[in-house]
Amino acid sequence: MAEVSLEAIKALRMQTNAGVMDCKNALNEAGGDIVKAAELLRQKGLILASKKSSRDTHEGVVDCYIHTGSRVGAIVEVNCETDFVARTPEFRELVHNLAMQIAAMAPRYVDNEDNESIPAEDIANPEEACLMEQPFIKDPSMTIKDLVNSVVARLGENIRVKRFKRFALGE
Secondary structure (H helix, E strand, O other), X not given: XXXXXXXXXXXXXXXXXXXXXXXXXXXHHOOOOHHXXXXXXXXXXXXXXXXXXXXXXXXXXXXXXXXXXXXXXXXXXXXXXXXXXXXXXXXXXXXXXXXXXXXXXXXXXXXXXXXXXXXXXXXXXXXXXXXXHOEEOOEEEEEHHHHHHHHHHHHOOOEEEEEEEEEEOOO
């Protein structure tokens, strides 16, 4: 097999934020196809995230987002394993994006697995009711679960959305 080009590795790294060797290995496995390599990295990220999902999350941050006009806002608590990761810009950006998602899309539950009291109509339409199933407002090709799992894969720690509250004027 031909060696993958440095330009392809750089392009995949810019697209996925994965490590250089991970990008190189994925490109080799995908025969140099950047799209296939990105999908392989995403799948590996999901595998990594599922392995880390049983770890305790006692650190984290609380962040809020107030929409322009100050009529809608949200506050969210997101937990991780260590305070070191909680202080990273990437983790803080994730939490802020989640607060923005909550303000924009008004989910009612974190996900449909943790809450047994979710009404049947909400279980039937989880993309609307459950935060983790919603398409990400900044990139509708991925769900919030995919977004969180991609950050788990990059930071190497379990990340869990603990709770959130959305506020809208007059509601």
